[in-house]
Amino acid sequence: MLREARLARWLGGLERMYQWHHWTGMAAYVLLLVHPLALSADAWMESPALAWETLSPLNQNWPVWMGWLSLVLLMVGLAATFERRVPYRTWRALHAGLGLAVLLGLIHLVLLGIDEPVLPILGLAALLLGWRVIRGDLGVGARPYLVKSAVPVADGMVEISLMPLADAVKVTPGQFVLVAFFEGPSFRGCGEFHPFTVTSADVDHLIRLGVKALGDCTRHIQSIEPGVMARVQGAYGAFFANRLATPQLWVAGGIGVTPFLALLRSGPVTQPTTLLYLYRAESDAAFLKELRALAEADPRLDLQAVATGSELPDLNSLLPDAQRLAGYECYLCGPPGMMTGLMRALRSRGIAARHIHFEKLGFR
Numbered sequence: 561m562l563r564e565a566r567l568a569r570w571l572g573g574l575e576r577m578y579q580w581h582h583w584t585g586m587a588a589y590v591l592l593l594v595h596p597l598a599l600s601a602d603a604w605m606e607s608p609a610l611a612w613e614t615l616s617p618l619n620q621n622w623p624v625w626m627g628w629l630s631l632v633l634l635m636v637g638l639a640a641t642f643e644r645r646v647p648y649r650t651w652r653a654l655h656a657g658l659g660l661a662v663l664l665g666l667i668h669l670v671l672l673g674i675d676e677p678v679l680p681i682l683g684l685a686a687l688l689l690g691w692r693v694i695r696g697d698l699g700v701g702a703r704p705y706l707v708k709s710a711v712p713v714a715d716g717m718v719e720i721s722l723m724p725l726a727d728a729v730k731v732t733p734g735q736f737v738l739v740a741f742f743e744g745p746s747f748r749g750c751g752e753f754h755p756f757t758v759t760s761a762d763v764d765h766l767i768r769l770g771v772k773a774l775g776d777c778t779r780h781i782q783s784i785e786p787g788v789m790a791r792v793q794g795a796y797g798a799f800f801a802n803r804l805a806t807p808q809l810w811v812a813g814g815i816g817v818t819p820f821l822a823l824l825r826s827g828p829v830t831q832p833t834t835l836l837y838l839y840r841a842e843s844d845a846a847f848l849k850e851l852r853a854l855a856e857a858d859p860r861l862d863l864q865a866v867a868t869g870s871e872l873p874d875l876n877s878l879l880p881d882a883q884r885l886a887g888y889e890c891y892l893c894g895p896p897g898m899m900t901g902l903m904r905a906l907r908s909r910g911i912a913a914r915h916i917h918f919e920k921l922g923f924r
């Protein structure tokens with residue numbers, strides 16, 4: 561997961577890279593789990609005692625224990641992938657342990673005297689992990705920006721304008737960037753890269769981001785001030801790529817309104833478009849006034865803004881019926897739970913998966 565914008569574009573987007581990353585990781589993990597069993601099965605031909613000796617971590621030496629340590633790290637890291645209740649930060653630390661596990665596994669082979677083709681693979685793994693840490697996590701090569709303004713737009717949400725200090729990132733409406741905020745006159749950022757959708761990209765290369773307080777870092781960002789340094793990676797995402805000239809249904813859940821806002825700010829819609837904007841309460845509904853003004857000025861845009869309260873909304877009663885949706889392209893963006901419900905409701909109306917496009921607001 562090198563998170564290089566150019567590479568992501570070439571491979572069909574960061575989301576697709578994550579899918580490949582997960583599937584190849586899982587396949588490699590299954591093979592790794594099977595290999596001590598395969599070695600033991602091979603030894604079984606000679607004697608069951610030898611098979612047990614091969615499998616048991618007891619009475620072994622350092623090279624083999626290093627292999628076991630690698631497998632244990634892999635098991636813990638991957639178990640966390642399936643346990644949704646693990647906090648994101650803990651999950652990230654455990655996930656990073658997988659990289660360490662790969663290195664330990666390869667060193668285990670070298671210590672066993674198997675250096676071909678292990679040494680070149682070890683070199684490549686170290687290079688790619690180093691690349692990811694230095695360029696991705698430490699942000700070497702990310703573009704420097706300065707916070708120009710920060711305006712509250714709803715309860716627990718602020719819109720931040722960023723001014724480039726060098727080359728600006730190239731953004732199309734609906735794309736997102738990875739941003740880390742650092743220090744300002746009296747603000748100390750958390751310094752980690754987090755993904756945020758660009759809500760508008762101006763001609764003078766200013767970019768705007770709407771940041772909702774969803775966790776420790778984003779809660780802290782609510783008190784950001786002009787003059788804070790930021791670093792920006794990207795842009796990523798192909799949510800609105802290859803849009804067809806057909807009527808459209810856009811469904812936004814809470815902060816999921818940001819890509820639709822970006823598209824509307826870039827110009828009027830070209831097809832009849834319904835934007836169903838779901839939020840808990842009016843005080844949470846960021847950009848609602850602006851969206852209402854845009855809908856009033858554009859006869860093709862139909863805005864349906866619905867306060868759902870704290871209960872999960874009845875999506876079936878909110879969505880247009882199957883007959884109205886025939887021939888529509890549907891675009892969904894919101895929290896993962898809502899997206900699953902929306903997908904189910906649209907599929908039950910006979911909408912084929914290829915007509916449903918979505919952006920999930922979380923990588924895991």
Ligand SMILES: Cc1cc2nc3c(=O)[nH]c(=O)nc-3n(C[C@H](O)[C@H](O)[C@H](O)COP(=O)(O)OP(=O)(O)OC[C@H]3O[C@@H](n4cnc5c(N)ncnc54)[C@H](O)[C@@H]3O)c2cc1C
Nearest residue numbers: 648754755756757771772774775776777778818921922923
């Ligand atoms: C493509 C995309 C676009 C997004 N656009 C916006 C936006 O326009 N406005 C907005 O307010 N939020 C947006 N988010 C969500 C935002 O990134 C998270 O709310 C933020 O990272 C939370 O960080 P935290 O430390 O405050 O909270 P935490 O409690 O650490 O995390 C809360 C949840 O946010 C997600 N998250 C946290 N850190 C990361 C990370 N480094 N990378 C990916 N996901 C992470 C995880 O799903 C996690 O469970 C977007 C997310 C994605 C993936």
